[in-house]
Amino acid sequence: MDYSTLAVDTDDDGITTLTVTRPRARNALSGQVLTELAHFLSAERPTGVVLTGAPGPAFVAGADIREMAAMTPAEGERFGALGQRVTRLVEEAPYPVVAAVDGYALGGGCELVLACDFAYATRKSVLGQPEVVLGLIPGFGGCVRLQRLVGPAVARELIYTGRHVDAEEALRLGLVTAVFDDRPAMLAAARATLRRIAGNSPVAVSLAKAVLNGVRGRTVPEGLDVELAAFREAFTTDDMREGTEAFLAKRPPVFGRTRHHPAFDD
Template sequence: MAMIEVRRDGALALVLLNRTEALNAISTAFAAELAERLRELGAEPRLRALVLASNGGRAFCVGADLKERKGFSDAELYAQRPVFRELFDAARELPMPAVAAVGGYALGGGFELALCCDLIAADANAVFGLPETSVGLVPGGGGTQLLSRRIGLARAADLLYTGRQIAYAEACELGLVDQVAKTGASALDAALELAGTIAANSPVALRSAKHALRTGYDLPLAAGLDIEDAAWRQAAFSADRVEGIQAFAEKRRPRFE
């Protein structure tokens, strides 16, 4: 059975982590396969949104496969590092909006995979944590950088330094959860609903907006506004803008190509 399953529904892609017997622990092979699938999807211009989820089980992803690493020499651990970096780079650099559906454990690299996405949907079973310091490591999938940008320096420091796990309610309070699952619904249900709303919009506008948001976030305002202007021009002179205005005038849903 493939470790990664990809399903498509029109302009929406669903990427399912399918190593559920190991709680989707990230082995070297798993990281390489997931990175390849994400890069392939990122190259599909008609996709407007992507959902990353577990194909069932008790976890979204529990991070690096420590059973695999247990027998590693320093050289083998060193060789694994670029494979993992390629995975997190591929997730973070997706050109279309990406939503993580977190049900169950999202720990270590699993939490970082969710942070690489633009938005996080979760249900009441979600548990988040970066336990790396408890096993002599530092988060290496963007955790030290992405978490602080989401919830602030001091709150990120708490989770990074203590390595503690936080349940759904605290995660919502900290601002980690962007879409809350309705009563009786799963994180995947919530993520698909959110991604479906996103996917109804212009693919050119969505990608341009994401580029402006992600690229300009840490820049001085003037530089960020220049990036926004370039993104505006990309969308404004596209066929999507013509269709969007025409659909508005005709009081119908736009048919973006």
């Protein structure tokens, strides 16, 4: 599919840099952007994704306020449902998705970051959920995911005040995992991390991601059951045989071409 609001750049390792390309609108999430993101995330099976925005002042400045201002309640609900679908597709993708934040990641942009496996940021980056300033609330998953990441009290303070946090505070809070001086260094680091992940068993990475998502909200015994089921499933895979045999033979493993576990297929 040819995208009008996304740029897709896939290297020889299968790692895709997925860029929102609406720089004049600060890469705001319009219905078109969300629809194209949903299509890519539903149709493609890369090794991993670096999710970023076109260079400028913003990673993704938020949802498109010009579109939302004219929406009826029913239209707002459909728009929110589309945004939630996109963030769930990011969160549940059978491959790692790393946010590369350079500039403002506010509202829907911050919610995209929260749905990724982890995020890198440049020092100029600013994150936040300022929806209350517009008479709105986070609607793409921010009320759910933010408190899981930073804790209920911090999430309430951030959402109720709508205040922004700079890159260093975002790092302290755990919203991002590393901060870089500039965009090239950040993108290079994100790709290097994904290449390192790609050298491991793609099936095992997919299973681990499924467990990490699946144990949320469960008790420890319930979570351990989820983990044990996936641990057992790993023993059924060719990757497990190859990985253990390579270790014992003191040679690098050569994993198969399967990039994700069949359990993720529709």
